Amino acid sequence: MPKDTFFNLASDKREAITNVLLEEFAHNEYKLASVSAIVKKAGIAKGSFYQYFEDKADAFLYLFQLAMQEKMEFMNSIPADNVQGDLFANLRWMMEAGTSFEFSNPNYAQIGYRAVFEDIPLPAETKALIEEGSRGYFKEQLIQGISSGEIDPNLDADLGAFILESTFNNIGKHLMGHFSFSPTDLLEQGAAAFASAEMQSALDQTINILEHGFKAK
Amino acid sequence: MPKDTFFNLASDKREAITNVLLEEFAHNEYKLASVSAIVKKAGIAKGSFYQYFEDKADAFLYLFQLAMQEKMEFMNSIPADNVQGDLFANLRWMMEAGTSFEFSNPNYAQIGYRAVFEDIPLPAETKALIEEGSRGYFKEQLIQGISSGEIDPNLDADLGAFILESTFNNIGKHLMGHFSFSPTDLLEQGAAAFASAEMQSALDQTINILEHGFKAK
Amino acid sequence: MPKDTFFNLASDKREAITNVLLEEFAHNEYKLASVSAIVKKAGIAKGSFYQYFEDKADAFLYLFQLAMQEKMEFMNSIPADNVQGDLFANLRWMMEAGTSFEFSNPNYAQIGYRAVFEDIPLPAETKALIEEGSRGYFKEQLIQGISSGEIDPNLDADLGAFILESTFNNIGKHLMGHFSFSPTDLLEQGAAAFASAEMQSALDQTINILEHGFKAK
Amino acid sequence: MPKDTFFNLASDKREAITNVLLEEFAHNEYKLASVSAIVKKAGIAKGSFYQYFEDKADAFLYLFQLAMQEKMEFMNSIPADNVQGDLFANLRWMMEAGTSFEFSNPNYAQIGYRAVFEDIPLPAETKALIEEGSRGYFKEQLIQGISSGEIDPNLDADLGAFILESTFNNIGKHLMGHFSFSPTDLLEQGAAAFASAEMQSALDQTINILEHGFKAK
DNA sequence: GATGAATGAGTATTCATTCAT
DNA sequence: GATGAATGAATACTCATTCAT
Secondary structure (H helix, E strand, C coil): CCCHHHHHCCHHHHHHHHHHHHHHHHHCCCCCCCHHHHHHHHCCCHHHHHHHCCCHHHHHHHHHHHHHHHHHHHHHHCCCCCCCCCHHHHHHHHHHHHHHHHHHCHHHHHHHHHHHHCCCCCCHHHHHHHHHCCHHHHHHHHHHHHHHCCECCCCCHHHHHHHHHHHHHHHHHHHHHHCCCCHHHHHHHHHHHHCCHHHHHHHHHHHHHHHHHHECC | CCCHHHHCCCHHHHHHHHHHHHHHHHHCCCCCCCHHHHHHHHCCCHHHHHHHCCCHHHHHHHHHHHHHHHHHHHHHHCCCCCCCCCHHHHHHHHHHHHHHHHHHCHHHHHHHHHHHHCCCCCCHHHHHHHHHCCHHHHHHHHHHHHHCCCECCCCCHHHHHHHHHHHHHHHHHHHHHHCCCCHHHHHHHHHHHHCCHHHHHHHHHHHHHHHHHHECC | CCCHHHHCCCHHHHHHHHHHHHHHHHHCCCCCCCHHHHHHHHCCCHHHHHHHCCCHHHHHHHHHHHHHHHHHHHHHCCCCCCCCCCHHHHHHHHHHHHHHHHHHCHHHHHHHHHHHHCCCCCCHHHHHHHHHCCHHHHHHHHHHHHHCCCECCCCCHHHHHHHHHHHHHHHHHHHHHHCCCCHHHHHHHHHHHHCCHHHHHHHHHHHHHHHHHHECC | CCCHHHHCCCHHHHHHHHHHHHHHHHHCCCCCCCHHHHHHHHCCCHHHHHHHCCCHHHHHHHHHHHHHHHHHHHHHCCCCCCCCCCHHHHHHHHHHHHHHHHHHCHHHHHHHHHHHHCCCCCCHHHHHHHHHCCHHHHHHHHHHHHHCCCECCCCCHHHHHHHHHHHHHHHHHHHHHHCCCCHHHHHHHHHHHHCCHHHHHHHHHHHHHHHHHHECC
């Protein structure tokens, strides 16, 4: 966790530094992100960095927590107009909101990826939290679906959760690649682009596939 | 690409070096893999390494190509006892063969992962090739499936290929984690473990889900 | 020398700060003692430290002077029940009192050691004073002893003073080590432990050796 | 221990580097000695230093071992014209040889001091060896002296060894200070100066004092 | 008088790559 | 073809001290 000094900073400065961190850690593997580059870009002294953060990992951790918080706020802001308890409507909403977040905040999304896929020296509890990820949520949903009869009762819930998670985790990147968005495009018009008919159709199709795949015969 | 000097080496030595490379690059992130460690383990001089390979990335590239070739040979050795043209039987075979490869050759499989997920300075053409991955194969299969009526004609083949690829790419790791195999276990009994009833059931379920998800209604 | 601001402090606060300084400088080599640690433990601001002291060395100097003063007071409080003018009784008293001080005030004693043995940027006059140490006192005593006939007249008084000083300087540490006192033991029961028969016997033997060594034949 | 690369160096270069190390570590506390300063003075690359030595402590260790070896060779070269078994003749020789070494090789002697008095991260076995120092030798001599009747039988041999060691350890520095040798003087005429009548007289007096102090009454 | 953020030169150490032998 | 010493820019991190508030 960043030190108090960081949170006591004038919000202008704090945000400026946060942006520099975000850029550096989003654009470079953790191991390659450089504290020296950060302080240079932020126009602060080396020592200041270490008055704000315990170390490089602490700065990353801060960003990761921010990313989770941003994502949560973002997702909460997206109305879930689904009937309560309709599993696939839930998933549709979740995929839409999650992917939309990735389009609107590609840098934060990248931080999330790195936290999952790279070897970053974070507190054990944070690591456990990352490891767990969304799989637990998916598993729970599937188990409910099985008992309500929506889902094929022979399904191994762990396996099912894995398939959902791996699809959800990667679909954002796929769509970006598929519609060839440059990072600049994204920053400029990410959310708008995401709202296009093609994107929505892609999400619809994905949910359809999963729905037919999972539902009880 | 390695230099001629490397291929002119006595095959004993060449293989010994290859094994060292495989160990080092499989067990460490590319950035953390160390040329010094490699030459020490291989018992060759630092300078020799640079007479065999352009640089560290070149050595990785060599290994990646080898990994692809090994995989191809492995998969060709697995009999595809499917009726020609049965798409889902094809996929079943492909997932089985691919996953079996990961269990039998975890180190090579790891190289493949790194090539996809890490930021490795490879020639643009190789990057494109990695990017492309198995997606082209899946897409083709899906297109055939659509025209033969097996597959829902509304499917965006790219999207479908992405779902298949992302599932196929990650299921090996999921199974290893789920059945808690240590790296040592794998090296000792990888292929055998993979043949177990539970593993087979997991693959069956996965294919079933995809089959029901994708097939025409 | 500390600034007036320091001496104007409420004596509570001044003493609290002094204790923190004492701990830090006694437990760490001068170079490793940390101003940051001091202000944190003392609960004062970094800037305040520099309003009290010129710099780190100034704080050490203050402590060193305090240590000397404490030692002087301590020694004055120990009754010298010797016949006036009996050189070896004087030395016996001095060694006993000095060593007793080290046992009762190990932290202050440690400051004294550091002043002598480490490379601390102090004012030249202080360095000279440290350098001089107790040697002048010993030399004077020896010269008196020579003129009174107690001491071998061929003795080079400087040399003799050196031998006395080096023995006196180190015997405290030797005894602590020999009787394996932990720092905690010392703080709890230092003075008492020192009064034990074994300690007293060690001092007796030491004085005996010096007495026979130095006295006129 | 330095790496092979260091010992494989042309002896010119190896000696040049050794001299730079000796200067740096003799003139500065271990903690303040700087690897950067060393490589600059030696005209070698930062990386080369670490190809020769494991780390800073390893370079110091090398120097310390060299110092011990030099001292041993030096002392072996000084004829011990004493009757076998005459304790005080032994001590006379030892003090003369040891002090003479300090005058001839003040830098090496300083390394020895630092090893004893500073907190240097050395292998535990080396630390034990340093800790032990010459005390064991002195103790053994005293015990022999007691059984042969030369030494006062009431003497605590540990205490006696401490007195001898502390005197022997410090007399070199005392003599240098007393006769005000600048470091330059020492390097130019150290050994010669040491041979002067005054020095010899100082050693004689010291041995006399110890002899009378310790011997049986 | 008190504060604590800002500073920046300093530290030890690493490592892919080059090149003279 | 083989060697392995030499390189130096790069890394994360520290800490006494200053200074604006």
